[in-house]
Amino acid sequence: MKNIIRGLLFVTIALVAFPVITVLISEGTEYFFQTEEEAIPTFSQSTESQAYPLIEEIYVYDVTTETVTTLPIEDFLTYSVLGTLQMDAETELIKAQAVLMYTYILGRRLEEEASPTEELCGCDVSTDSNKYIRLLYESDYIDKVRQAVIEVAGEYVKYNEILIAPAYCVSNGGVSESALTVLGEDVPYLQSVVSEYDSDYITDLSYTSDEIFARITTQNDSITLLGDPSEWILVTLSTDTGYVTEITLAGDKTVTGKQLASWLNLPSARFTVSYSSEFDRFTFSVSGSGHLVGLSQYGGNKMAEAGYSYSEIIGFYFTGVDIVSST
Numbered sequence: 001m002k003n004i005i006r007g008l009l010f011v012t013i014a015l016v017a018f019p020v021i022t023v024l025i026s027e028g029t030e031y032f033f034q035t036e037e038e039a040i041p042t043f044s045q046s047t048e049s050q051a052y053p054l055i056e057e058i059y060v061y062d063v064t065t066e067t068v069t070t071l072p073i074e075d076f077l078t079y080s081v082l083g084t085l086q087m088d089a090e091t092e093l094i095k096a097q098a099v100l101m102y103t104y105i106l107g108r109r110l111e112e113e114a115s116p117t118e119e120l121c122g123c124d125v126s127t128d129s130n131k132y133i134r135l136l137y138e139s140d141y142i143d144k145v146r147q148a149v150i151e152v153a154g155e156y157v158k159y160n161e162i163l164i165a166p167a168y169c170v171s172n173g174g175v176s177e178s179a180l181t182v183l184g185e186d187v188p189y190l191q192s193v194v195s196e197y198d199s200d201y202i203t204d205l206s207y208t209s210d211e212i213f214a215r216i217t218t219q220n221d222s223i224t225l226l227g228d229p230s231e232w233i234l235v236t237l238s239t240d241t242g243y244v245t246e247i248t249l250a251g252d253k254t255v256t257g258k259q260l261a262s263w264l265n266l267p268s269a270r271f272t273v274s275y276s277s278e279f280d281r282f283t284f285s286v287s288g289s290g291h292l293v294g295l296s297q298y299g300g301n302k303m304a305e306a307g308y309s310y311s312e313i314i315g316f317y318f319t320g321v322d323i324v325s326s327t
Contacts, residue, residue: 090304173288
């Protein structure tokens with residue numbers, strides 16, 4: 001479990017880049033696809049039934065100045081939520097995200113106590129946002145976020161007495177993907193969940209054959225795209241949800257949907273593709289944004305607008321979990 005979910009390293013830029021609105025993408029817009037390496041890392045976990053004591057301070061190692069910053073837990077949660085969530089979000093979604101962030105940092109603390117990471121120099125996280133949560137210290141919404149954080153600080157999510165890996169994405173496009181589909185291993189609380197609140201999150205992207213040629217061949221020089229462009233990209237395997245697991249390129253090269261989505265900057269690996277010889281255009285219709293696992297921020301925001309609480313939002317996207325308060 002640890003090695004599999006550790007693959008969900010979250011890239012904060014990817015989340016911030018996608019506003020909590022329905023989007024129709026025009027040509028030329030750049031996006032950042034979240035692969036299985038782009039979510040929250042997991043941690044060593046105890047199966048013993050217990051309530052963890054409240055973490056009061058978080059230690060952040062600055063990789064540039066090689067100094068340590070100590071943040072009160074409410075500050076850390078405020079800055080981490082600001083760094084991972086569109087800040088015009090509804091209050092209940094902010095609370096849900098704050099609970100996930102506390103679950104994350106509690107897990108980080110437990111892991112560092114069990115097996116310290118040398119480069120962290122005794123800290124919980126560092127300012128390297130490619131490995132750890134991005135912290136945003138200034139925002140017009142900081143007071144709103146801080147107030148929401150205060151109301152849920154110390155609450156975390158568990159499944160059968162085990163801390164969860166708090167995965168989240170921008171939108172699941174109408175149905176979340178299971179960890180089995182995305183990571184290849186079943187995780188009981190990361191199951192596929194149908195979400196009507198996300199069904200309208202569709203992105204359309206188009207590329208010329210020259211653009212496709214340049215993007216793919218620069219990523220993999222063993223792939224040669226010659227002949228009829230209509231035969232360049234063929235979806236050969238996908239799930240019932242439309243999540244693409246296998247693509248055949250140029251008739252003989254096989255890659256995963258995640259690989260192609262990354263190369264083409266598609267928002268997710270759930271897509272269809274068509275080619276118009278008349279306009280020399282590949283058109284991709286993409287559902288959702290991110291790895292599509294766990295909490296959907298877009299859908300969660302709609303749930304909050306509809307009157308759902310943060311605990312109901314978390315319970316909807318994570319199967320069979322409980323929210324616990326630190327002692």
